[in-house]
Structures are given as C-alpha cells and as structure tokens.
Amino acid sequence: MVVLILGGNSEIGIAAAEQFANNERAEIILASRNMEEADNKAEELSRKYKIPVHTAAFDARDYDSHQGFYDELDPRPDVVIQAFGILNNQKECQKDFQKARQMLEANLVGAVSILEIIAADFEEKGEGTIIGLSSVAGERGRQSSYIYAASKAGLTVYLDGLRHRLYPSGAQVITVLPGFVPTKMVAGRTSKFGETPLPIAGRDIYKAWKKGRHKIYTGSKMRWIMAAIRNIPESRMLKMRDL
Numbered sequence: 001m002v003v004l005i006l007g008g009n010s011e012i013g014i015a016a017a018e019q020f021a022n023n024e025r026a027e028i029i030l031a032s033r034n035m036e037e038a039d040n041k042a043e044e045l046s047r048k049y050k051i052p053v054h055t056a057a058f059d060a061r062d063y064d065s066h067q068g069f070y071d072e073l074d075p076r077p078d079v080v081i082q083a084f085g086i087l088n089n090q091k092e093c094q095k096d097f098q099k100a101r102q103m104l105e106a107n108l109v110g111a112v113s114i115l116e117i118i119a120a121d122f123e124e125k126g127e128g129t130i131i132g133l134s135s136v137a138g139e140r141g142r143q144s145s146y147i148y149a150a151s152k153a154g155l156t157v158y159l160d161g162l163r164h165r166l167y168p169s170g171a172q173v174i175t176v177l178p179g180f181v182p183t184k185m186v187a188g189r190t191s192k193f194g195e196t197p198l199p200i201a202g203r204d205i206y207k208a209w210k211k212g213r214h215k216i217y218t219g220s221k222m223r224w225i226m227a228a229i230r231n232i233p234e235s236r237m238l239k240m241r242d243l
C-alpha cells in the first residue's frame with residue numbers, strides 16, 4: 001500500500017502516516033514545498049518503521065503544476081491524505097486581502113485543483129481513498145477566525161460532494177474534522193474546548209480509513225462540543241464576543 005501525504009510536513013499528516021507505516025507497513029510519499037524538511041522527515045520515518053519513504057515537490061497554490069506532479073508519481077498512491085493548510089491571523093486578513101486570499105487559495109482552491117486530478121484517477125480505477133483534513137472551524141463562523149472557517153466550510157462541502165460523486169465507483173472520500181491539535185499551525189494559541197493530542201489525531205484518521213468511515217471528528221469529545229456550538233441561536237451567538 002502506498003500513502004501520499006499532500007503537505008508532507010504537516011504534523012497531523014505525519015502522525016497519520018506513522019499509523020499507516022506501523023500498522024500496514026505502507027510505503028509513504030511526502031509531497032511538500034519544503035523539500036529539505038520533507039527529506040529529513042522521510043529519512044526519520046524510513047529509519048523508524050523500516051519502510052520506503054519518498055519525497056516529491058508540491059505546492060498547493062501552483063495549480064498548473066498539479067497534473068504533472070501527479071502523473072510523475074511512481075508508485076501511484078492508494079491513499080491520499082490532503083493535509084496542507086494555513087491559518088493566517090484573522091485581523092491581518094481583514095486588513096490585507098492578500099493574506100486572506102493566500103489562505104483561501106491554499107486551503108480550498110489548491111485542494112480542489114489537486115483532488116480533482118486524483119479523483120479522476122481513482123474513479124477510473126474504481127478504488128483508492130482520499131482523506132481530506134478540513135476543520136471544525138468550518139461548522140460555524142466566528143469573529144475570531146471566519147476567513148479560515150470559510151475556507152474549511154468550502155472544503156467540507158467539496159469533500160461531501162466528491163464522496164457522493166465517487167461512491168458508485170468504489171473510490172472513497174473521508175472528511176476529517178479536527179478540533180484543536182497542538183501543532184506548529186496553532187503554536188501560541190489555546191482552545192476553550194480542550195485539545196486532541198497529536199498521536200490521537202493520527203490514530204483517529206487511520207481508524208477512519210480502517211473502518212471505512214465517511215466523516216469523523218478527531219478526539220472523543222469534539223462531536224458533542226460541535227453539536228452544541230452549531231445549535232447556539234444566532235441572536236445569542238452575536239453576544240458571545242469571546243468566541
């Protein structure tokens with residue numbers, strides 16, 4: 001089995017890759033725009049799990065390169081984990097549209113661009129699994145993060161539709177909705193709703209694949225926390241200024 005991590009330096013992506021390496025003896029491809037770091041991670045993973053780990057250059061916002069990137073992959077993946085993403089500061093995005101645009105492009109447009117190419121291949125083959133890392137943030141817009149949330153809401157709906165499209169072919173799409181996972185993306189931030197340890201996030205992603213799930217939250221409590229947040233009446237939500 002071959003597992004491709006798009007955004008190969010993602011800490012959650014690597015935590016999931018470790019699960020596939022450990023439990024399935026999977027061959028891993030780390031696709032990243034930072035090749036030095038990806039090469040180091042590949043060596044580390046390969047040494048730790050005694051599996052082949054490759055690297056490939058990939059930039060989610062370089063849309064024109066995506067078809068060539070996928071065509072040149074050898075071996076081709078059976079499982080793709082779309083882990084790339086950025087979280088720019090909300091207030092800076094309000095002042096500087098380029099910051100908002102960068103985030104919307106990386107998190108949503110880049111995902112659509114590369115996943116459509118992979119989906120076409122998996123659909124034709126009638127097998128393969130795409131695992132998309134969206135976010136609980138996309139379930140309710142809040143003043144503190146609504147531009148990031150919009151990119152993730154778009155991604156969640158995109159993945160829903162892609163799953164619906166691919167279902168008859170046998171190819172699968174799994175949507176992962178992590179809550180707060182302490183990685184470099186959220187360094188210096190805290191969460192009111194608790195956090196999911198990185199190894200648990202990786203384990204939950206692997207388990208979702210193993211059990212053929214369609215959509216999961218990481219950690220055990222997030223499903224219930226998000227049910228409560230989604231159901232806060234809008235008139236009350238508007239007065240909750242610390243969210």
Ligand SMILES: NC(=O)c1ccc[n+]([C@@H]2O[C@H](COP(=O)([O-])OP(=O)(O)OC[C@H]3O[C@@H](n4cnc5c(N)ncnc54)[C@H](OP(=O)(O)O)[C@@H]3O)[C@@H](O)[C@H]2O)c1
Pocket residue numbers: 006007008009010011012013032033034037058059060061082083084085086106110133134135136177178179180181182183184185186
């Ligand atoms: N951590 C959380 O609390 C949390 C919660 C909900 C959802 N998520 C989502 O889970 C995914 C993984 O996050 P993480 O916590 O593992 O964060 P992370 O460690 O910061 O990983 C994100 C990776 O995305 C890569 N990336 C960004 N823009 C890219 C681009 N244009 N092309 C290629 N790669 C790009 C970055 O690569 P470089 O190394 O080159 O910068 C980075 O390594 C993200 O989509 C994130 O939005 C995370």
